[in-house]
Amino acid sequence: MTKTSILRLVAALLTVTLVAAACGGDDGDDPAAEPVATTTAAAAAPEPATDTVETTQGGDxxxxxxxxxxxxxxxxxxxxxxxxxxxxxxxxxxxxxxxxxxxxxxxxxxxxxxxxxxxxxxxxxxxxxxxxxxxxxxxxxxxxxxxxxxxxxxxxxxYDGQQLMARVSDGYSNSSGVSDIAGAVVCTNAGTTTEKNIADASEAAGVDITLNTFEDFDIVTDNFISGACDIITTDGSGLVGRKANQEPDDQDWVIFPATPISKExxxxxxxxxxxxxxxxxxxxxxxxxxxxxxxxxxxxxxxxxxxxxxxxxxxxxxxxxxxxxxxxxxxxxxxxxxxxxxxxxxxxxxxxxxxxxxxxxxxxxxxxxxxxxxxxxxx
Amino acid sequence: MADPHFGLERHDPEGFSLTAAVDSAPPDEPSLPVGEWLRKNLFSSPFNTVLTLVFTVVALAGLRGLLNFAFSEERNWDAVRVNLRLLFTQAYPEDQYIRVWVSVGIVVALSGLSLGLWARLSGVPVARVAMWSMTAGGLIALGVVLREPSAVSGPDGDPMRDAAGEVIRQSFGAAMGDRIWWWLAAAVLFGVGAGLWRGFEDERRRHTYVPTIPLVFGSLGVVVATLWLYRWGHYAFTGNEFVYEPDRTAALSTKLPWTVMWLLLMASWAAGRQGRGTPAEGRLKVLVNLAWLLSPFILFWVVLRDPAIDWAHVWSTDLPMAAGFVIGGGAVLYGLTRPGIGEVGRVIAVGLLAFAGFNWVAAFAGWYPMLQKARFGFLLLALAALLAPNFTGERAQRLRLVWGWAGAMTVVQYLVTMANTESTLNTPTSEFLGGFSVTLFVAVFTLIFSFPLGVLLALGRTSKLPIFRVLSTAYIEAMRGIPLITVLFFFANMLNLFLPQNMELGSVAAVTVGFSLFAAAYLAENVRGGLQAVGRSQYEASDAVGLTTVQRTMFIVLPQGLRVSIPPLVGQVISTFKETSLLAVIGIFDFLFLANRAIPSQSEFLGVKREGLLFVSIVYWIFAFSMSKYSQRLERRLGVGER
Structure with a gap:
């Protein structure tokens, strides 16, 4: 049995040495800092693991x-x-x-x-x-x-704000307002405050509209081009970009009202x-x-x-x-x-x-x- | 699971002879004259005639719709052409692009070597090659006729419209005349096919084989050659300027690397063939398999990430620690495998495991500092120590464990050091890879990590020990009860809150962990199905010859069980590959996200989305289809479903 005891001792000693070696590795780093040990597991992917977690609350x-x-x-x-x-x-x-x-x-x-x-x-x-x-x-x-x-x-x-975009051929102009859109099919993207804003605005103006929502604004724009939507609405900056890039030759689009219906x-x-x-x-x-x-x-x-x-x-x-x-x-x-x-x-x-x-x-x-x-x- | 040959292999001692292929070919029938074939297969009864006609019309309408969509004047394919590099590697710096090519080259070379070493020579009957060629020619001709005539473009390049706003199109005759090159291609393909068909009489047509690999290499060569000959055009974005040059061949930075890849593929295949049948063949195969297993890690962390190695830190910390683990751990393991150590060995192993576990507890509690590498090292050492009783015996047997440990530890320490070293790449965004490369790496790492985990879970679930059985079952059922997207959201947003202090995973890494854990649960169920197919008698027989449980599992049960589960496993691999597109939903710039969101929001291509989505679908399809084909080969080779 002495052999096993010796073995046990050797194993224990080695373990201790290894721990020492491992901890020693940290001494080179800033002692005041938390352990800088950081590895991503073998599973880790791109992030260099030396990043430390910072809390932004009240920190430097x-x-x-x-x-x-x-x-x-x-x-x-x-x-x-x-x-x-x-x-x-x-x-x-x-x-x-x-x-x-x-x-x-x-x-x-x-x-x-x-x-x-x-x-x-x-x-x-x-x-x-x-x-x-x-x-x-x-x-x-x-x-x-x-x-x-x-x-x-x-x-x-x-300073952005929600506006509407419609076709001139449907009788809309720069000076149109939310009160002019009665009966129109208005489209926007689903689950955003945009949807809520236009619903509130039309209710306040006392007009009935049909509100259709789509997954994202590319689809909304496609439906507007094809005529499935009379009016589309989102932040003014978005509408201007769409108008500049996607307005077909045979359509004339206009953005209104001059004062946006929301503050963004x-x-x-x-x-x-x-x-x-x-x-x-x-x-x-x-x-x-x-x-x-x-x-x-x-x-x-x-x-x-x-x-x-x-x-x-x-x-x-x-x-x-x-x-x-x-x-x-x-x-x-x-x-x-x-x-x-x-x-x-x-x-x-x-x-x-x-x-x-x-x-x-x-x-x-x-x-x-x-x-x-x-x-x-x-x- | 880069190369799942599972140790089963067959040689083709005949060398280049193709008669071997005949044995595996299904029994064939003499081919019928065209009229008779049609009557027999498509118009055999009034009902079948109606079915044939209806579905032909549906298929033609579908093809026409697809062609009109893809080649419509409204499509802006420049959005895909200019963004090709973005779609595949996102922001990988141009001056470091050689690293991408080296990575592709390594994969190509390994594929060639594997093909040369393993693939049985097979052939495709001339009859089938002729059929393919004629079908391809016929399809092209059909497409040329079906696609509606192109629009007449006005002076500004836009299609002209009539008073009603409809696009004015060419006459049918003029359109067909404009597509003369397509007609030519169709005629050549059809002509080659028909020539082959006519040139052989029926019996020889079916029993003369065109060797598959030269056929495949030849086809790839034709594709590469078009890069030099056909005016694909040159599209780029350099120095904030868009470059459109449709009237020239592809850029040198595209065609040269692909030509090299093609040559490399053939050279490595030839090298693999040379190695076949030599005394070194067995060792070569082991080496190639190892290279496959390590290549994703090396490619990702070393070749592509280009770590900035801090030599001072390597000498002062990394190397001593690696040496300590290799030598110290080796000594401990050598001691633990001493014959007759008995229960003491197990006690020490469990003690080590407890110590390794305690290190992690301490990490979460922040009691004492230790390099994460050391924590993993101790954990691995404890696991190896638990395995030690299986290696007791004579010196050679014991040394096998020690050498295995030394090799594994060296690799692990090297890779972890590389992964921990900052990248020198200067990319504008936080992730240095994106697009299709991220899709690929997430899929590959998910496979690598989920496969062993899944097998362990399957073994646990079929284990006789209640604790393993209950835990595995609970884990599998819990994971299978949660939608994948929920798991992904959880890991992307919350994993970091559960990690020890100062350990952080990037969102892609975190999501990979989520994918692996999720895939493992499904994989475990597939493997369990395979394990249950292994007959009782196999267990009894292995007990009778005195195998231990581990030996029985490793050498009797798993090989047979895994062989049976190949079809569902490959299905799992393909679905994991496709599921990586869910990364787009959580906002990671993967292949789909770039096509669906990033490109349509470039002001140059605002709202141009359909082209990208079609392109992405085609690329996904090519990869998934190749995997599916490969699995069919594998099934045939391993005789799944026959025995």
């Missing part, structure tokens, strides 16, 4: 992002002109560019973004579990999302109670707006930085009295934003212009032009 998200070196930005990946997946896999669009704006502010590199395509259903969970730092995913700012869901919202970058302010969304990060996102957005007000563009930013038009512009571009370093950013953070991505107007015209969304006369014009795009002063 800005520091975490700066250490990581990339911004994880949640986008749709399938939203025309806002975040489209291009044939080479890159992300392009208004929302994608605002991800780049924040990355340029934090790292001075607009390409330091890791885009995470998210469905509408999983977007808030993704923020709460730390999968993304920030949502730029046409998310409407609502009271319940701000409070109950536990999100915080940055400045609105695009879209902007950056992040987890609540992290002011340092929220400030960076908010002021990166404000910087693009202020630059637009002062005429600092992608094209002339270098000249403007060398010779700023006024003191505020100078501070914003990293000149004397700048406040970016106070926020934990480089002094020239916002200059890099304008230089690499552009001001609000550059971003808007580059992405939304081609699908036919004009700024003039809309809520997305600057406040001096009667719009709602406004930023607090940088001082």
């Amino acid at each position: 998200l800005l520091g975490t992002i700066q250490n990581r070196g990339t911004l994880n930005c949640g986008v749709s990946g399938a939203a025309v002109a806002f975040s489209m997946t291009q044939p080479d896999g890159s992300q392009q669009g208004f929302d994608a560019d605002y991800c780049r704006v924040v990355a340029a502010a934090i790292f001075g590199d607009a390409d330091a973004v890791n885009f995470v395509p998210l469905t509408a259903a999983e977007r808030f969970t993704a923020v709460q579990t730390g999968q993304v730092d920030l949502l730029m995913r046409n998310t409407t700012w609502t009271q319940s999302r701000d409070t109950d869901v536990g999100m915080d919202f940055g400045p609105t970058t695009y 302010p879209l902007g950056p969304t992040y987890g609540q109670n992290d002011s340092a990060f929220a400030d960076v996102v908010n002021w990166a957005v404000y910087a693009t707006i202020i630059a637009d007000e002062k005429g600092i563009t992608l094209a002339n930013v270098d000249a403007m930085a060398a010779n700023p038009p006024d003191a505020e512009a100078g501070r914003l571009l990293g000149g004397e009295g700048e406040l970016q370093s106070v926020m934990g950013l480089d002094a020239d953070a916002f200059m890099q934003v304008i230089k690499q991505v552009g001001n609000y107007n550059d971003i808007y015209e580059r992405n939304l212009g081609p699908v036919g969304l004009t700024r003039e006369g809309s809520a997305n014009a600057g406040w001096q032009d009667g719009g709602l795009i406004y930023a607090p002063p940088a001082r």
Whole structure:
């Protein structure tokens, strides 16, 4: 029996050595950190397992992002002109560019973004579990999302609103309203607030409509083209894109009413109670707006930085009295934003212009032009 | 389950002789003259005549509808052409694309080797080749006639319309004239077929064989050759610009790699044939099977992911740990297989298992740090220790377990290290692969993980030990009672909440786990059916010759049970492959999602969806159909349903 005892001893000793070896491996890592041990099981797939789970609630998200070196930005990946997946896999669009704006502010590199395509259903969970730092995913700012869901919202970058689209040949025009659509077959996609809004609006206007819903808006549009629907309705930005790209030669489409039937302010969304990060996102957005007000563009930013038009512009571009370093950013953070991505107007015209969304006369014009795009002063 | 030969194989000692194929061919009848054949098969009674006519009309109408849909002027196939790369590899960086080709090359080479090493030489009777060729020619001609005349395009390239808004179409004669090349192709195919048919008299037609593999390679060669000769056009998206060049052949970056692949396929096939019949054949086959099993892991984590290896960490942590596990674990196992160790060995093994389990408890509770790799290592060691009593005996027997452990541990440590190393790829989105490659990898990994799990569950459910039986049954019934999409949502959104601290799985990985667990439950039921088909006498006979339970299961019951379950297992494989399209529902950029959502939302192709969906269906069909054909071959070879 002595042999077995020896064997047992050897086994036990080896086990202990192995444990020591295994634990020793951790010593090289930051001792204050939680165990960095992280492997995906053999089953694991693409995610590099060295990611650590971050809670965004009250944490130092800005520091975490700066250490990581990339911004994880949640986008749709399938939203025309806002975040489209291009044939080479890159992300392009208004929302994608605002991800780049924040990355340029934090790292001075607009390409330091890791885009995470998210469905509408999983977007808030993704923020709460730390999968993304920030949502730029046409998310409407609502009271319940701000409070109950536990999100915080940055400045609105695009004022959207639900509108209707019909054929001129059916007697509709720019000045038509919801009260003119009595008896029409109205189509939209199922299970969205869009459906509820049009039902409410028609009831308020006292008109009877037939509401048909379809799985997604491509099918809705096809039914509109074929004549199965008299009117289709969704957010104005969506309708304009459809009109610009899918209007057949033999039809003439018109979008109304001029004042949308719902308010859909879209902007950056992040987890609540992290002011340092929220400030960076908010002021990166404000910087693009202020630059637009002062005429600092992608094209002339270098000249403007060398010779700023006024003191505020100078501070914003990293000149004397700048406040970016106070926020934990480089002094020239916002200059890099304008230089690499552009001001609000550059971003808007580059992405939304081609699908036919004009700024003039809309809520997305600057406040001096009667719009709602406004930023607090940088001082 | 990359290459499920299950150890059964047959040689063809005749070498290249094709007479062997005759043995397996079903008994044939002399072919009838056309008129007689039609009378006998299609118009044998008034009722059959009506059926034939009705269904011919339905089939022709369906074909016409499909052709008019696919070739309609309204279709914008540019949306698929420009997005081909997106559909298959999503955002994989262009300058690293060689890695994709290397991966394809490895798979092609392994396929060629396997074909050379295993495939019996078979042949297709000339009669059938002639029939195929004539049918293909006939179908093309039929399609050319059925497709409605093309629209007359106006000066702006759009189809012209008459006053009522209807598209103006060519006259029938003009349309047929425009399709002269299609007529030519149909005539050539039909002519070759008819020539073959006429060139052989009936008896020889049915008993002269065209060897299958050269036939297949030749057909693939024709496809590859069209890349160089036919103007498929060049469509791309580079530097934010769309490139449309319809009047040239495919880009060099497409045709060159595929030509290389074709040559590689033939070369590796020839190499496989050379290896056949040599003394090394057995070893070669083992090597090829191992390569198949490891290739998905190596391709995914090493070749495609291009990990940024941190050598300092490798020397300081990874290598010592791997060496510790290999040597220390090997020593423990060598000790545990000592003859006459008896119950003490089992006690130590269970102790190890308890320790390994405790590590996981500690991980969840966050008591002490340990590399995840070490936790897996201890778990594997405990499992190997439990197996040790089966390897007691003389030195060679004991060393077999030790060497097996060393090999397995080296591979596991290597792969886990690679998987844990950050990728150097610079892709815009979080996942470095997307589209069809994700579909493929999810399907393959699901198969790899669900197969052993499913077999274990089936064994558990048929076990005499109540605890295994109850647990397996509960698991299987629970999984089969939940819809797959629910499982996927759960894993995609919630798995990370159940993992130990600091361990995180990406959504694709999490979903793969969900798929595997789900597929395993169904697989287990299929395997259980097979196990029950193994007769009582087999159990009694193995008891009579004194086999242990493990030996009986491994060498008597499983091989026979699995052979019987091949048809349902392949059905399961095909359905798992197709079910991966559910990834689209949970927002992962798989093949279907890109075609259904991503491409229609590009402003260039807004709302262009039907083309992509048709393309996706065709690709899915090609893969599922090939798998189904392969399983039929396998069934024939293993004689399922005959014995």
